[in-house]
Amino acid sequence: MIQGISIYEILTLTSIIFFIGIYGFLTRKNLITMLLSIELILNASAINFVVINTYLYPDVLQGVFFSVFIVAIAAAETALAVAIVINLYKLITSVEVEDTETMKY
Amino acid sequence: MDFSYTILIPLIPLAVFLLLGINYKSIKPSVSGWIGSLGLFATLVLSYYTAYQYFFVVGKVGDIYQTFTEQWRWMSFTETLYIDMGVMIDQISVMMLVVVSTISFMVHLYSRGYMKGDPGYTKFFAFLSLFTFSMMGLVLAVNLFQIYIFWELVGVSSFLLIGYYYTKPSAVAAAKKAFIVTRFADLGFLIGILIIGYYGGSYDFATLNDLEGNVITNWASTSFMGLSVITWGLLLIFIGGAGKSAMFPLHIWLPDAMEGPTPVSALIHAATMVVAGVYLVARLFPLYYFVEDGYALNVVAWVGAFSALFAAIIALTQNDIKRVLAFSTMSQIGYMMLALGVSGYYGHDGLGYMASMFHLFTHAMFKGLLFLGAGSIIHAIHSNYLQDMGGLRKYMPITHITFLIAALSIAGFPGFAGFFSKDEILVAAYEHNKLIYVIGVVVAGLTAFYMFRLYFGIFWGKDTKYEHTPHESPVSMTFPLVFLAIMSAVAGYIHFSEYVTVDHQPFEAHLNYPLAAIAVGVGLLGIILAFIFYKKPSGLPEKVAASFGSLYQWAFDKFYFDELYLFVTKEIIFKRISAPFAWFDRHIVDGTMNLIGNSTVSGSEKIKKIQTGRVQDYAFAFIAGAVVLAMIFIYKWII
Numbered sequence: 001m002i003q004g005i006s007i008y009e010i011l012t013l014t015s016i017i018f019f020i021g022i023y024g025f026l027t028r029k030n031l032i033t034m035l036l037s038i039e040l041i042l043n044a045s046a047i048n049f050v051v052i053n054t055y056l057y058p059d060v061l062q063g064v065f066f067s068v069f070i071v072a073i074a075a076a077e078t079a080l081a082v083a084i085v086i087n088l089y090k091l092i093t094s095v096e097v098e099d100t101e102t103m104k105y
Numbered sequence: 106m107d108f109s110y111t112i113l114i115p116l117i118p119l120a121v122f123l124l125l126g127i128n129y130k131s132i133k134p135s136v137s138g139w140i141g142s143l144g145l146f147a148t149l150v151l152s153y154y155t156a157y158q159y160f161f162v163v164g165k166v167g168d169i170y171q172t173f174t175e176q177w178r179w180m181s182f183t184e185t186l187y188i189d190m191g192v193m194i195d196q197i198s199v200m201m202l203v204v205v206s207t208i209s210f211m212v213h214l215y216s217r218g219y220m221k222g223d224p225g226y227t228k229f230f231a232f233l234s235l236f237t238f239s240m241m242g243l244v245l246a247v248n249l250f251q252i253y254i255f256w257e258l259v260g261v262s263s264f265l266l267i268g269y270y271y272t273k274p275s276a277v278a279a280a281k282k283a284f285i286v287t288r289f290a291d292l293g294f295l296i297g298i299l300i301i302g303y304y305g306g307s308y309d310f311a312t313l314n315d316l317e318g319n320v321i322t323n324w325a326s327t328s329f330m331g332l333s334v335i336t337w338g339l340l341l342i343f344i345g346g347a348g349k350s351a352m353f354p355l356h357i358w359l360p361d362a363m364e365g366p367t368p369v370s371a372l373i374h375a376a377t378m379v380v381a382g383v384y385l386v387a388r389l390f391p392l393y394y395f396v397e398d399g400y401a402l403n404v405v406a407w408v409g410a411f412s413a414l415f416a417a418i419i420a421l422t423q424n425d426i427k428r429v430l431a432f433s434t435m436s437q438i439g440y441m442m443l444a445l446g447v448s449g450y451y452g453h454d455g456l457g458y459m460a461s462m463f464h465l466f467t468h469a470m471f472k473g474l475l476f477l478g479a480g481s482i483i484h485a486i487h488s489n490y491l492q493d494m495g496g497l498r499k500y501m502p503i504t505h506i507t508f509l510i511a512a513l514s515i516a517g518f519p520g521f522a523g524f525f526s527k528d529e530i531l532v533a534a535y536e537h538n539k540l541i542y543v544i545g546v547v548v549a550g551l552t553a554f555y556m557f558r559l560y561f562g563i564f565w566g567k568d569t570k571y572e573h574t575p576h577e578s579p580v581s582m583t584f585p586l587v588f589l590a591i592m593s594a595v596a597g598y599i600h601f602s603e604y605v606t607v608d609h610q611p612f613e614a615h616l617n618y619p620l621a622a623i624a625v626g627v628g629l630l631g632i633i634l635a636f637i638f639y640k641k642p643s644g645l646p647e648k649v650a651a652s653f654g655s656l657y658q659w660a661f662d663k664f665y666f667d668e669l670y671l672f673v674t675k676e677i678i679f680k681r682i683s684a685p686f687a688w689f690d691r692h693i694v695d696g697t698m699n700l701i702g703n704s705t706v707s708g709s710e711k712i713k714k715i716q717t718g719r720v721q722d723y724a725f726a727f728i729a730g731a732v733v734l735a736m737i738f739i740y741k742w743i744i
Contacts, residue, residue: 022728026721034720097720104718 007055018044031085031095046070108194109175111155115241117148118234125231134226138217141230145210152206159199160604170196170609174311176247191247196605197387197462201244204469205377209237211585212372215477218581219368219484236262240377248308249298259378260287266373267365279361286358290348297341304334314391324396339393339401350382351435353412357666359435363427367480370427375434375476376469383441383465390458390607394450406446410544413439417551422661425489426479429559436548437468444530447537455607456614457533463601464530467522470596471514474589478508481582482563485575495566500575503583505564507590512560514593516553517628525597531624532617549624553631561639
């Protein structure tokens with residue numbers, strides 16, 4: 001619990017981060033920046049877990065643990081995504097999302 | 106006595122068929138001929154052994170011939186509904202074993218000469234074995250279903266052998282015609298079987314033919330349109346028999362079937378398969394006789410008598426020697442049918458049945474011989490037509506003598522086989538129905554006339570100049586001729602009434618001299634007329650033909666039955682019935698399906714642009730969906 005800051009402010013902040021992430025994901029053309037946006041989304045939800053745990057149920061720790069899991073999974077996912085992006089770059093020498101539209105119809 | 110070894114009689118030809126059929130490219134023709142003949146020889150020996158065992162050793166207990174059956178459960182549907190396979194050894198099946206194996210063996214020997222050098226030699230022998238297997242299975246059948254299965258198998262082998270020269274369009278058409286006409290008749294047979302099975306409660310011949318059994322004592326219990334259902338069943342079964350035996354009006358396939366190789370005509374279309382209908386009626390004879398006082402049997406008699414007369418008249422006018430023989434076959438089978446039709450059951454009343462089987466036996470010998478002789482002639486001069494023949498007695502002495510013996514036999518000349526069997530048929534007809542008797546006598550005269558028309562036309566008549574001098578056929582072909590000639594001469598002296606009777610008890614049959622004299626007189630008249638007409642080339646036949654006018658033309662064109670059938674099938678069935686059905690099928694049924702298919706295709710064509718392949722479009726759809734869902738939740742449960 002942080003003195004002088006209520007849960008509403010923090011939840012507002014995480015919502016802003018979340019939608020920044022979504023906006024970035026939908027509008028960026030570069031795969032790496034799209035990956036960064038996904039990280040933002042994940043972080044927003046991780047913060048939500050911790051905040052709700054701390055403010056509403058101070059005597060348990062599930063939310064905190066859960067955010068640890070999210071961080072771990074996010075790391076794995078990022079490693080995987082970066083690997084894909086590198087391979088894609090080797091293949092088509094580009095990390096632009098428009099160049100990966102061959103899998104349609 | 107255990108007769109279960111008789112199962113080998115059909116199985117050996119089956120094994121030969123599989124051996125030759127599977128390896129037909131790798132087996133040399135000289136070897137395959139031997140394999141086929143040896144296999145058939147084994148069957149022949151087994152059949153003769155069975156006949157000896159049955160007729161002279163174990164068959165007769167006291168004064169009654171026993172029936173031996175060996176059967177195995179083949180398909181078991183429920184406790185009461187099952188189909189057995191097996192072998193049935195009784196008087197007629199043993200007699201048929203002898204007939205089929207003898208003729209088949211002779212035809213195998215003959216084919217080794219006749220088919221020499223043919224590219225499909227091995228295939229031919231494979232088909233012959235297949236046919237023999239099917240025919241033996243048919244003869245030994247224990248129930249209606251088994252006989253039906255083998256019935257279809259002989260139909261298939263007949264189809265394969267008629268269409269043996271499959272590069273010839275006429276042979277292909279003939280094969281199809283034979284198959285379709287007999288299949289059409291077999292539809293009646295199948296329905297008949299189902300009716301008998303449903304109302305009679307059994308398919309087994311032993312149960313059905315039991316004189317105290319359910320069917321014979323209880324036939325009146327259910328009736329349909331004024332007749333007992335059992336009678337309907339028997340009539341339908343007879344349609345199947347009439348189709349296979351080329352009885353009027355289902356005879357149209359038999360003359361065309363002569364497109365097959367001549368040994369095939371001898372085996373299938375003269376001696377064995379075409380008498381299957383007679384055999385079928387004989388097999389169910391107690392039913393035919395006792396149910397509804399022989400109503401169905403009367404139909405058999407009249408169809409037989411009419412076919413005999415009808416075919417004999419057509420045979421007078423034909424010029425293709427094989428077709429004359431085909432119509433003669435049809436006429437003689439009509440004889441057998443009418444003999445069955447006029448038969449009674451007990452003791453001497455069963456003369457017609459006995460005579461029918463007797464005639465089946467002798468007919469197989471002399472008609473097989475006639476066809477093989479015709480094959481020998483065709484082999485020598487490469488033509489089927491009477492116009493191309495004449496004076497052949499100088500070139501082919503053995504064929505000449507054997508053909509003469511066969512012709513005398515079929516004409517009922519005293520002392521030859523046909524005389525005895527035909528005489529007994531006429532006696533039976535005389536005792537039963539005078540009109541049928543008169544038809545029988547007329548047919549006897551016609552038969553003598555057309556056979557000797559052939560004989561004189563081929564071996565005497567004009568001195569034709571041949572391109573190559575005709576020569577006698579090789580020994581492999583003349584040996585069967587001589588053997589069958591001996592059989593045709595002496596088979597009549599077998600006292601058939603001691604072996605094959607309807608009530609299983611031997612009886613004494615004597616020649617009826619006045620009736621025999623009439624038949625012989627009519628036959629001789631036919632022979633003498635033929636002698637006058639055809640011994641020397643004379644204008645007489647043309648004059649007589651002209652005096653008959655359009656009647657002659659009618660008979661020459663087989664009373665336009667082929668055209669009638671074509672008209673009915675093409676103009677009425679195809680155009681009036683099938684064509685609207687085809688239209689409905691093509692436009693309504695297929696149209697509905699095409700509509701569904703086409704609208705799916707065009708619909709997906711329109712919406713496939715949604716799949717852009719861009720990750721962000723998918724993500725947008727996903728998020729938009731999530732937002733919509735969230736709004737719904739909020740609207741419903743929170744506000």
